[in-house]
Amino acid sequence: MNNIATIEVLDLRRSFGETHAVQGVSFEVKQGEIFSLLGPNGAGKTTTISMLSCLLRPDEGDARVMGHSIRTDQMGVKSVLGVVPQEIALYEDLTARENLIFWGKMYGLRGPALKSRVNEVLEIIGLSDRAHERVGKYSGGMKRRVNIGVALLHKPQVIYMDEPTVGIDPQSRRNILDSVIALKNQGMTVLYTTHYMEESQEISDHIAIMDYGKVIASGTHEELVKLVGGKTRIDLTLNTNAENVISAWQSVEGVERVTKDEETISVLVEDSNIVLPRLFESATKHSARITSVDIREPNLESVFLHLTGRALRD
Amino acid sequence: MIRILDITIKDLTQLVRDANTFMFLLIMPIVFTLLFGYASGAFSKDQSDSRLPIGYLNEDNRWVDQPLHDILAASETIHLVEYPIASASDLEALVADGKLAAAIIVPRGYGQAMLKNKTVRLIVIADTGSTAWTTIQAETLTAVSRLDGALRTATITEDILGDRAPFRYAFDQTLEAWQDPPIKVVETTSSVVPKVTDGGMSLAHTSPGMMLQFAIAGLLTAAQIIVTERKSRTLQRLLTTSARRIHILIGHYLAIFILIFSQFMILIAFGQFALKVDYLRAPSATLLVAFSAALCISALGLLIGVIAKSEEQAVTFSIIPMFVFSGLGGAWVPLEVTGEAFQIIGHLTPVAWAMDGFKNVIVRGFGLDSVLLPAGALTVYAVLFFALAAWRLSAAEEK
C-alpha cells in the first residue's frame, strides 16, 4: 500500500426527485488498500458505487479512478475497474466458463490470452472442476464466486465490491472475505461496501461511515473507535419499565450516555468494571432488577450509535 | 370454502388491476371477429357480392345467346361480371389471377350451331381443381341444357303443329316455363340463419370460433398469476398455512373460470347484438355450452399455470393449444372440408365439441337437447385437465 490516491471522490451529489441519495461525499482511496463504505441500508453506498462505476451520472462533483474522470473519461475508468455488483449478474443458462469467456471479451480479452486467464480465474474462485455446469445450477455461494471471478478477468487495478456477502452462508462469507484480503495482497485496490460492521472491522484498512447520503466519519478502525473515546458499551435489560432507571443511570458517575432501544438499554461508559456495579446499585434503589448484561468493547457499532443515535442495524 | 373465495378474489383483483390484460381479453376477439367478418363480406350491403364472380363474354351476339346470359345472370350462386372491352385473353388473365372464379365465352357461331342442332361448345375458363368448380360446372350445364331444351322443344312443336306454334314462340314459352319448373328440388334446412346471407353464415362460424380461440389465448394471463405465485414463493407460503392444497387449486380455478365465463358472456352479447348471430334464440342451450366450455378452458388454464415454470413458458403453453386446438377443432376451417380421419381427430379436441354445441344453436336452430352431448364432452375434458393439474401440483411441491 502506498500513498498514491487510486480513487479520489470529490463532493459527489446525486438526487432522485426529492430524495437526496448522496449529498456531497468525498474521500480518497489509497493504492493497494481495502476501503470500506459502511452504513445501513439506504445510506447511499450503492448510489455512490454506481456513480463511481459510471452507471449513474452525478448531479454534482466528480471522481477520479486511476486519474480517469467519471464525468469525462468513462471508458478509461471502466478499463481499469472491476465491479462485483450486489446482485448475481450472470447468465444462468450459460456455464461458468461460458460466462467468464463472454465477460472477458467485454473487457477486451481475446484468443489464447482470454482462455488462459479464464482458467486462472476458475482456479482462483475454486470452480475449475465445475466450470462446464450452468450457473443456474450452482449454489448461492458458488454463484457469488463466479460473480467475483468475472470482475477479476482483466486484472483490474481497482475493484468495487458492493455488499458481496449479503444473504449467503457463513462459510461462503468467510471464503469471500479471505479472497478480498488475498486481492489486496496481490496489490489490488478494493472499494468495499457493507452494512456488516464486523466485515469492515476485519478487512478494512480504511473505513468511511455513511448515513443519509453523507460520510459522517472516516478513518482507520482505531481512529474511528477513538471518536467514542474508546468507550465501552454495556447493553442491559431490566425486569420492569425502565424510564426512571434510565434517568437515574444518566447521573451515575462514569456514564457517558444512556439510550434505549426497545427492551435493551445501552450505556456508554469509560470503564465497565467500575461503572457496572454502580448501575446495579442504582437499579436496586429503584426497585428494578437487571436481567441481562452484555459488555461490548468499543467498535464501529458504538461509533455509529455515538454519531447518529441509532444502531447500525436499525 | 371461505379460503377458496379469498384466493379467488385475490386472483381476480390482480387480474383486474392489469387493465391492459383485461382489455386485451375482450378487445382482441372482438377486433378479430369484426375484421374476419368484414373481410368475408358479412357487413357488405351488397348481398350479391358473396356469389362467385364469373366473367362473361359473348363473341357471337345472336338473339339465341341472350337466354343463356339471362339464365346465368339469374343464378343464386354465381354472378356475371361483364367487361365491355375485355377480350378472351383478358378474362383468362383475370381468372389466372384469382379475380374471377371462371370466365364463360360464347364463341362465334355458337347460336347458329345451336339452332341447327350441330355440335358446339361453350368455352369455360376455370381451375377445375378448385372447390368452386363443381358449382360453376353445375350452373353452366344447367343454363346450356335449358337453352338446348328450349331449342329442341321449339323445333319439335313447330314441326308437329306448324304455324300454331312458331319456333320463336315455342322457344320463348319453353324458357318462360323454367321460371317455375314443373319438377323441382325444394331446399329446406333447420338453419336459423337466413339463406340469403352467406355473410351471416360466415359470422355464425367465425364468431364462436374466434371466441373459443381467444379464450384459450387469454389463459396466458390467467396462468401467469399462478406462475408468479410460485416464482415469488408465495405459493409455498400459502402451503404452510392451513389452506389445503385443493382449496388453493379450486380458488385459482374459480378465478380463471369467472374470467373466461365473463369473457364468453360479453362476447356472446356482442355477437348477438352487433353481429346479429342469434345466440339467444335458445338461451339455456347457449348458456350451457358457454358454461361447459368455460369449465374446460379454465381447467386447461389451471394446468398451464401449474406446469409452467416461467412467464415465457406460460405464454408458450397457451399459444400452442390455441393454435392446435383451434386448427384441429374447426375454429378456422370447417371440418367439413377435411377428410373423415381428420374429422375424427378433430373431435379429440374440446374446441370441436364447443363449436358443435354453438352451431347446433345458432345455425341448426336446435335447443337444449342438442347441446347435452357437447356439454358433457367439455365437462369430461374439464375434469381431466383439473385432475392433471392437481396431480402435477402435488408432484411439483413434493420435489
Added chain:
Amino acid sequence: MKALDIALKDMLRSFRSFFAVIFMFVIPLLVTGMFYFMFGNIADSGEFSLPKTKVIVANMDKGGPKFNVNTKNIPGGKDADTMGELIVGILESDDMADLIVVAHASSPAAARAAVDNQTQQVAIIIPLDFSKKFADINEDAAIEFYQDPTLTIGPSVIRAILNRFTDGMASVKIAVNVFMDEAQPEEQIYVGEVVQRYLKISLAEEDDLEAELLDVRTPVKEDAAAKSENLLVRIVGPIMGGMMIFYAFYTGTSTGQSILREEEERTMPRLFTTPTSQATILSGKFLSVFMTVSVQVIVLLVVAKYLFGINWGDILPVTISALGIIFSASSFGIFVNSLLKDTRQSGVIFGGVLTVTGMVGMINTFSGNMPNSAQFGDVSLLVPQGWAVLGLTQSMNGQPIASLLTTMSVLLAWGVVFFTVGVWRFNKRYA
C-alpha cells in the same frame, strides 16, 4: 467485434431454450403438417375431392302412370317402377359411389331427424305422389332436399346432381306442356311422339354432358413454372409461408425481449460497467435479433421445401422475400420491446398484439381455400405481416420481380420505421 460477441451470446441462449426452439421451428412445421394432413385426401388424386357425403333417402313414392324414360344412361332406368326408384337408382349407381353414401329412411321425419342428429348430412325426401304428379301435366312435382345448414360443399354437390336429374325430367315435361298448350284435343295423341323425339335429340342421351357442352380450359399464367402442379402443395404452401412469417415475428419480439430480461437479471447494468460503449451493446442486442430470425427463416424455408415439397420460387425472389421478412420481423420485435417496461408485460404483447396482427396478416391464407370465399381485399395489408405474406406469395407464384420489389419496398419502409423508433427509445432509456 464486441457487438458480434454479444449477438452470438444471445443466440446461444436462445437456441438453448427448449421453448424458443419449439416456437421457432416445431410449431410452424406442426401447424402446417396439421393442414397437410387435413387436406391429405387430395394428396394422391391431385384434385380436391371431398369426403363422401352421407345422404339418406326417404322414398315414399307410390308410383303413377309409367313414363317410358328408356334412357340408356340412367342406371336402373329399365327396372324402376316409380320416379322415386329411378332417383334412388341414380344415387346408388357406380358413378355416384365416389361422392355419396346412401342410406334409407322409412319416413320423412326419420330422414330429417337423421340430419338433425348429424348421422347424415343430406336427406332427400320423395313424396308419395311424386310419380303421379310427374305424369300429370297440370301438377308440379317436388323433391325435398333437407341439409345440415353448417355444411356447404358436400350438399351443394349433391344438390347439383339432383338438379341435373330433375332438370332433365322437367325439360321433358315442359316440352310436353308447351306442345299441349297449343295442340288441339285431337292432337294430344302426338304427346308420346313429342316425348320420343325430344328424348332422342336432347342431351339426356349423352354419356358425358360436360364434354359435349363445354370446352373447359385451364387459365395459363405468365411465369407459371414456379407454381406447383400438386394441389395439396398449392394449398399447404401459403399456409407454411404464413406460419413462418407469423412465428418469425414472434421470434423477433421474444429475442428482442432479451434486452429487458438482462435488465431484470442485472447483467445489462454490468455490461455498462465494462469498457463497451452503449452503442456497441445495443448493436449487439439488435444484431442477435436479426441473426436469430435469419436462422429461423432459412431453416424453415429449407425444411418445408423438402418436407412438404413446397416450391418457394426462384432463388432471387425468395432471397429478397426472405430478407424482407427478416428485417421487418426483427425491427418489429425491437420496436415492440422498446415500448415495454418489463418482461411481465410481454404476456399481453405475445397474446394480444402479435397474435392479432399475425392472424390479420394471414387472413388471405386461410380464406383462399374455402369455397365461395369472398374477395378478402386488402385487410391483411394493414399490418406488416400481410406485406410479408404478399411478397412470399408473389415469389411462389413466379410473379415479375418488379412486383416483388414494390412489395418489399413497402415492407422495408415498415421495418425502417420500427427500427428507428425502437433504437431511439432504447437509446433514450439508457442515456
